[in-house]
Amino acid sequence: MASTYDVAIIGAGAMGSSAAYHLSKTGKKILVLDRFTPPHNLGSSHGQSRIIREAYFESLVYVPLVQEAYELWYQLEKESNKKLLLKTGGLMLGTPDSKVVQGALLSAQTYDLPYECLTGKEIKKRFPGFNPTGDTVGIYEQNAGILFPEECIKTNLQLAKKSNVTFCYNEIVTGITHNNSEVEITSNKGKYTADKLIVSAGAWLDELFPGLQLPLVVTRQVLFWFKYRNEDSKKFLPENFPVYIWQPGKEKIFYGFPDLGDGIKIAIHHGGTQTTPYSIDRQVTNEEISEIENIIKHYFDIDGSFNYSAVCMYTNTPDENFIIDHHPANKNIIVASPCSGHGFKFSSAIGKLLCDMVLEKPLTFDVSVFHISRLKSKNV
Numbered sequence: 335m336a337s338t339y340d341v342a343i344i345g346a347g348a349m350g351s352s353a354a355y356h357l358s359k360t361g362k363k364i365l366v367l368d369r370f371t372p373p374h375n376l377g378s379s380h381g382q383s384r385i386i387r388e389a390y391f392e393s394l395v396y397v398p399l400v401q402e403a404y405e406l407w408y409q410l411e412k413e414s415n416k417k418l419l420l421k422t423g424g425l426m427l428g429t430p431d432s433k434v435v436q437g438a439l440l441s442a443q444t445y446d447l448p449y450e451c452l453t454g455k456e457i458k459k460r461f462p463g464f465n466p467t468g469d470t471v472g473i474y475e476q477n478a479g480i481l482f483p484e485e486c487i488k489t490n491l492q493l494a495k496k497s498n499v500t501f502c503y504n505e506i507v508t509g510i511t512h513n514n515s516e517v518e519i520t521s522n523k524g525k526y527t528a529d530k531l532i533v534s535a536g537a538w539l540d541e542l543f544p545g546l547q548l549p550l551v552v553t554r555q556v557l558f559w560f561k562y563r564n565e566d567s568k569k570f571l572p573e574n575f576p577v578y579i580w581q582p583g584k585e586k587i588f589y590g591f592p593d594l595g596d597g598i599k600i601a602i603h604h605g606g607t608q609t610t611p612y613s614i615d616r617q618v619t620n621e622e623i624s625e626i627e628n629i630i631k632h633y634f635d636i637d638g639s640f641n642y643s644a645v646c647m648y649t650n651t652p653d654e655n656f657i658i659d660h661h662p663a664n665k666n667i668i669v670a671s672p673c674s675g676h677g678f679k680f681s682s683a684i685g686k687l688l689c690d691m692v693l694e695k696p697l698t699f700d701v702s703v704f705h706i707s708r709l710k711s712k713n714v
Contacts, residue, residue: 336518336524336525336526336527337365337500337524337525337526337527338363338526338527338528339363339364339365339500339526339527339528339529340362340363340364340528340529340530341357341362341363341364341365341528341529341530341531341532341692342364342365342366342367342517342519342526342528342530342531342532343357343364343365343366343367343531343532343534344367344368344507344519344531344532344533344534344535344542345367345368345533345534345535345536345538345671346366346367346368346372346487346491346501346503346534347368347372347373347377347378347379347487347534347536348378348379348483348486348487348534348673348677348678348681349534349670349671349673349677349681349684349685349688350366350368350532350534350535350670351372351486351487351490351491351494351681351685352490352681352682352684352685352686352688353532353534353670353684353685353688353689354366354490354491354494354499354685355410355490355491355493355494355685356685356686356688356689357494357499357688357689357692358493358494358495358496358498358499360689360693361498362498362692363498363500364494364498364499364500365499365500365502365526365528366491366494366499366500366501366502367502367505367507367519367521367526368502368503368504368505369504369505369506369507369538370503370504371503371504372487372488372491372503373483373484373487373488375644375646376611377536377537377611377646377647378536378537378646378647378648378649378672378673378675378678379483379484379487379646379678380483380484380644380646381483381557381599381644381646382482382483382484382594382596382599383480383481383482383483383591383594383599384480384481384482384483384678384679385424385478385479385480385481385577385579385589385591385679386400386403386404386407386419386478386479386480386481386679387400387424387426387475387477387478387577387579387679388400388401388404388441388445388447388475388477388478389424389426389438389439389441389442389447389449389473389475389478390437390438390441391426391433391434391435391436391437391438391440391441391579392437392654392676393437393655394440394441394444394445395703396680397441397444397445397447398445398699399680399683399684399699400679400680400683402683402686402698402699403679403680403681403682403683403684404419404477406682406683406685406686407419407481407486407682409682410486410489410490410493410682413493414489414492414493416485416489417482418481418482418485418486418489419479419480419481419482420479420480420482420572421476421477421478421479422478422479422480422572422573422575422576422577422592423474423475423476423477423478423479423576423577424474424475424477424478424479424576424577424578424579425452425457425461425464425472425473425474425576425577425578425579425580426438426472426473426474426475426578426579427457427464427466427470427471427472427578427579427580427581427582428470428471428580428581428582429469429470429471429581429582430469430471432581432584433581434579434580434581434587435471435472435473435581438473438475439451439473442473442475447475447477448475448476448477449473449474449475450473450474451471451472451473451474452471452472452473452474453471454466454467454468454469454470454471454472456472457470457472461569461574461575461576462569462574462635463566463569463570463574463575463598463634463635463636464575464578464633464634464635465632465633465634465635466633467582467632467633470582474576478576478577479577480572480577480591480592480594481678481679483678486678486681486682490685502521502523505521505522505523506521506522507519507520507521507535507542508520508521508522510531510533510542510543510667512531512661512663512664512666512667513664514664514666515529516528516529516666517529517530517531517664517666517667519531529666530666530667530668530692531666531667531668532668532670532688532692533667533668533669533670533671534670534671534688535671536647536649536671536672536673537552537610537611537647537649537672538611539649539669539671539672543661543669546661546662546706546711547711548651548657548706548709548711549651549652549709549710549711550649550650550651550672551608551649551650552608552609552610552611552614552647552648552649552650553604553605553606553607553608553609553647553648553650553675554606554607554608554609554614554615554645554647555601555602555604555606555645555646555647555648555675556601556602556606556618556622556643556644556645557599557600557601557643557644557645557646558599558600558601558618558623558626558640558642558643559596559597559598559599559640559641559642559643560597560598560600560626560630560636560638560639560640560641561596561597561638561639561640561641562597562598562636562637562638562639563637566635566636566637567593569635569636570592570593570598570636571592571593572592572593572594574592575592575593575598576592577589577590577591577592578590579603580633582633585605586602586605587602587603587604588600588601588602588603588629589601589603596641596642597638597641598634598636598638600626600629600630602625602626603675604648604650604675606648609647611647614645614647615645616645618643618645622643623640623643626640627640648672648674648675649671649672649673649674650672650674650675651672651674651709652709652710653708654674654675654676655674655703655704655708656671656672656673656674656677656680656684656704657669657670657671657672657704657705657706657709658670658684658687658688658701658704658705659701659704659705659706659707660691661706662706662707668688668691668692669706670684670688683699686698687699687701
């Protein structure tokens with residue numbers, strides 16, 4: 335006989351762990367399923383650090399959501415007595431007409447956010463670790479910083495450990511069936527029924543709902559850490575080297591972090607090879623390392639040497655906006671992924687949104703921009 339729950343959550347990464355945290359406070363009977371033991375390094379929410387920023391270059395729609403996310407991260411820090419967010423300031427860098435610079439400027443001006451416009455010379459003087467080209471400008475925001483993703487997920491799940499919450503890790507969901515009154519979940523270890531279901535399975539979403547024919551593309555993304563000489567160390571500490579996103583040309587964007595102990599971290603945003611969670615190549619090639627070495631040589635005042643790398647996945651929608659919506663065939667199923675490589679910072683707020691959706695409460699944010707109906711199926 336299947337165990338019965340008020341709410342089941344499939345996927346306990348960024349969004350799922352936050353939903354579990356918020357729902358655990360409701361007293362409802364909650365089931366949390368994950369095919370691994372979170373936090374883990376096989377999905378999209380690992381790698382020691384994630385950028386959080388307010389002057390959002392991608393779209394104005396995200397600014398109110400990230401403002402709520404900041405407050406909820408602070409709440410989580412207070413409740414857990416853990417440091418989850420480190421403010422370093424943030425630089426959006428590029429040519430004056432680049433999307434990164436223009437988008438950040440538009441968000442800052444539209445929402446009256448504090449910001450500074452810096453020339454290349456001003457950037458170099460203030461943050462000597464950077465080596466901007468002559469046509470580089472920057473939008474600096476002091477509230478930007480770093481989230482520690484593994485610690486955030488761990489904290490969400492630790493605070494969700496109450497008598498009304500059951501965790502089933504290393505359990506693979508093999509099927510979901512549903513009718514108007516309940517959802518049945520079949521795994522490699524058993525069966526469960528729930529009144530409502532949240533699916534936040536990232537790169538595994540397609541196989542759970544093949545009938546939706548979602549036009550998702552999973553890409554392989556590599557993160558790199560580089561060491562440097564001791565005499566350079568002060569330039570790259572968090573107090574002297576903000577998080578940054580840099581668009582030197584029309585297409586390629588790279589981003590990075592100060593030294594948190596293993597050297598500076600740097601990665602290319604988007605543009606990874608298409609893959610699946612099962613076929614992803616976790617070996618990093620010499621050519622990939624060389625590409626980052628060339629970026630470092632051109633854009634940073636550093637004598638860097640490769641330390642190590644990690645591989646993660648982006649699960650992308652065509653417009654790079656999220657999916658947060660009820661399943662088209664059943665309002666008791668909520669789909670809450672993927673996030674197209676820029677979702678972690680919002681997960682504190684999205685977890686609360688998912689909780690409110692389950693409880694059928696009025697939402698603090700209009701999620702219509704994230705509805706499934708905007709996407710054309712793969713067959714179209």
